[in-house]
Amino acid sequence: MHKNIWQPFTILKSSPDPLKVVSGEGAYLHLEDGRKILDCISSWWVNLHGHGHPVIAKAIYEQAQKLEHVIFAGFTHDPAEQLAEKITSKLPKHLNRLFYSDNGSTAVEVALKVSYQHWQNVGEERKTFICFDGAYHGDTLGAMSVGERGNFFADTFNDLLFDVEVLPFPETWLGDPDRAKKEDDVIEQLENLLDEHPGKYAGIVMEPLIQGAGGMRMCSEEFLQKVHWVNRQFNVLLIFDEVMTGFGRTGDYFACLKAQVEPDIICLSKGISGGFTPLAATVCSDHIYETFNTDDPLKTFWHAHSYTGNPIGCAAGIASWDLLIESEHLFKKMETVHSKNLERIQDHPKLKNARLKGTIAALDILNDEKEGYYNSIAQDIKKKSPDLGYLFRPLGNVFYLMPPYCVTESEIDGMYDALLELLD
Numbered sequence: 001m002h003k004n005i006w007q008p009f010t011i012l013k014s015s016p017d018p019l020k021v022v023s024g025e026g027a028y029l030h031l032e033d034g035r036k037i038l039d040c041i042s043s044w045w046v047n048l049h050g051h052g053h054p055v056i057a058k059a060i061y062e063q064a065q066k067l068e069h070v071i072f073a074g075f076t077h078d079p080a081e082q083l084a085e086k087i088t089s090k091l092p093k094h095l096n097r098l099f100y101s102d103n104g105s106t107a108v109e110v111a112l113k114v115s116y117q118h119w120q121n122v123g124e125e126r127k128t129f130i131c132f133d134g135a136y137h138g139d140t141l142g143a144m145s146v147g148e149r150g151n152f153f154a155d156t157f158n159d160l161l162f163d164v165e166v167l168p169f170p171e172t173w174l175g176d177p178d179r180a181k182k183e184d185d186v187i188e189q190l191e192n193l194l195d196e197h198p199g200k201y202a203g204i205v206m207e208p209l210i211q212g213a214g215g216m217r218m219c220s221e222e223f224l225q226k227v228h229w230v231n232r233q234f235n236v237l238l239i240f241d242e243v244m245t246g247f248g249r250t251g252d253y254f255a256c257l258k259a260q261v262e263p264d265i266i267c268l269s270k271g272i273s274g275g276f277t278p279l280a281a282t283v284c285s286d287h288i289y290e291t292f293n294t295d296d297p298l299k300t301f302w303h304a305h306s307y308t309g310n311p312i313g314c315a316a317g318i319a320s321w322d323l324l325i326e327s328e329h330l331f332k333k334m335e336t337v338h339s340k341n342l343e344r345i346q347d348h349p350k351l352k353n354a355r356l357k358g359t360i361a362a363l364d365i366l367n368d369e370k371e372g373y374y375n376s377i378a379q380d381i382k383k384k385s386p387d388l389g390y391l392f393r394p395l396g397n398v399f400y401l402m403p404p405y406c407v408t409e410s411e412i413d414g415m416y417d418a419l420l421e422l423l424d
């Protein structure tokens with residue numbers, strides 16, 4: 001470990017030293033020791049078009065020369081306006097008000113605060129959020145409150161987190177015979193909750209289609225449609241945390257489009273800048289925005305970050321968005337490449353619960369340890385994969401692939417071959 005750095009998400013004493021990266025090109029990272037590894041997880045799910053993409057690099061360079069940053073209260077600029085226009089043009093048509101921040105956790109904090117205040121602005125006492133077990137919404141306290149509890153990450157801070165209502169997440173996989181039953185059970189619980197306590201719940205917060213950090217747990221489009229329908233009956237806000245699922249990951253531009261569901265708020269970050277700069281956005285419906293659109297300081301949303309709407313980030317976002325439109329065929333067809341490979345390997349005795357959504361594929365690895373985040377197979381794979389030329393980072397015993405969209409079909413095939421080699 002470097003003498004001046006405190007590495008994130010790292011058990012400080014027993015972890016191996018971090019690998020030093022000197023450069024990146026396309027889907028590959030070049031390590032200081034000369035190894036070249038294929039980035040199969042898009043560098044913590046942010047990179048869309050490959051590392052060092054010249055188009056995004058140029059946009060950043062040009063914007064930095066023109067205007068690197070400016071306060072975003074009382075001032076605005078073209079990159080912020082253009083990026084907001086581009087993103088909202090693809091979202092459901094009532095989602096028109098984009099609030100900038102700078103990371104996924106803050107995008108979620110903004111969504112929570114906006115929903116909470118929205119109900120006060122309209123004179124209702126709705127103060128409790130409904131969320132799902134296994135959820136991950138970020139590492140700040142508000143985002144943690146609506147995320148999974150009862151693990152090393154959250155336990156320490158439990159007293160600082162606010163109370164929420166938790167529903168089971170109906171995770172499913174390819175060939176799961178019980179999917180509809182699991183989903184219907186959860187929908188029934190949701191209906192009962194809302195029915196018994198009318199006017200209590202501010203909103204339901206969820207990662208649509210795929211719970212990321214919770215283990216790439218997937219649910220169906222139909223489930224989201226049912227949640228949406230129930231929410232509508234009871235007038236509760238639906239908040240989609242698309243920090244991971246946004247920008248093509250699910251095989252459509254956004255998970256809400258893939259599921260044909262119209263949430264009231266959507267949180268975006270990670271892929272928003274193509275993985276080049278920190279940037280985030282919380283997009284709210286016109287209806288919510290209008291409840292803040294008054295002269296009353298009490299009904300005003302008093303929230304900002306120093307780097308809100310950073311012009312360099314927005315310029316990267318615009319360049320990345322245009323590349324995303326050009327590469328629609330790439331993120332749409334990746335599912336068939338994963339599918340072919342999952343069929344090939346899913347009967348391996350050490351694998352189960354193969355699942356797939358768009359560009360993201362996952363499987364559970366079986367060994368003699370308990371399944372879950374602390375399964376030591378993750379450390380083994382992390383350690384051995386660079387020697388095979390890959391960056392894999394399993395979530396406990398969950399092995400997943402989420403490469404940038406520029407990878408080739410044979411590169412994806414190679415990832416599965418490497419997994420088989422590691423299993424043996």
Ligand SMILES: *Cc1c(COP(=O)(O)O)cnc(C)c1O
Pocket residue numbers: 103104105106108136137138139207212213241242243244245269270
């Ligand atoms: C990563 C992630 C976050 C948190 O984003 P940060 O930029 O790491 O704060 C929130 N929600 C989801 C679904 C995520 O995957």
